[in-house]
Amino acid sequence: MSVHDDLTTVQRCLDDLSRSVGRLEQQIGSGGLEMRRVRTDADHLRESVALLREAAAHPGAPGKPELVTIPDTPYDDSLWIDTDDEGLGARDRHAP
Template sequence: MSLQDEMAAVRRRLDELVSTVERLERELAHAREHGPPPEPAGRVSDLVTIPDTPYNAALWTDSDDEGLGVRDRRAP
């Protein structure tokens, strides 16, 4: 690839970058004028409240300790 070809490729990439930045600036101005988009209907909150109370130990009688193997046995 010649130097002129490389310079032309760089120029094209810069033109693409400039047009993308201009498009993003227009979208940002539009968003500022019209406010944030409305939340989709029926959307469930992303936050989940985890209680501070301890879990019922009976739920874990047949479980393995993660990474340690089965209870009352040596880890591998």
């Protein structure tokens, strides 16, 4: 099975789930916490599958963030002139 076929199958199952949740809401009522959670979870699944379908339609799109190279060379000491040493206080003062 292709990814498109699998996504179509999942979408069909979500449609069935949505119809079943709708019937449950009619029988039980939609005001209870449990029913609202089931409806919200079903909606989240629908949104997640839509995002997955979009990502599968554009396989060349970057899935991982671009890596940033950090140089091994030491930082310029002049960057730290006006800062305090953490936990030690300022350089020209004594700890109590």
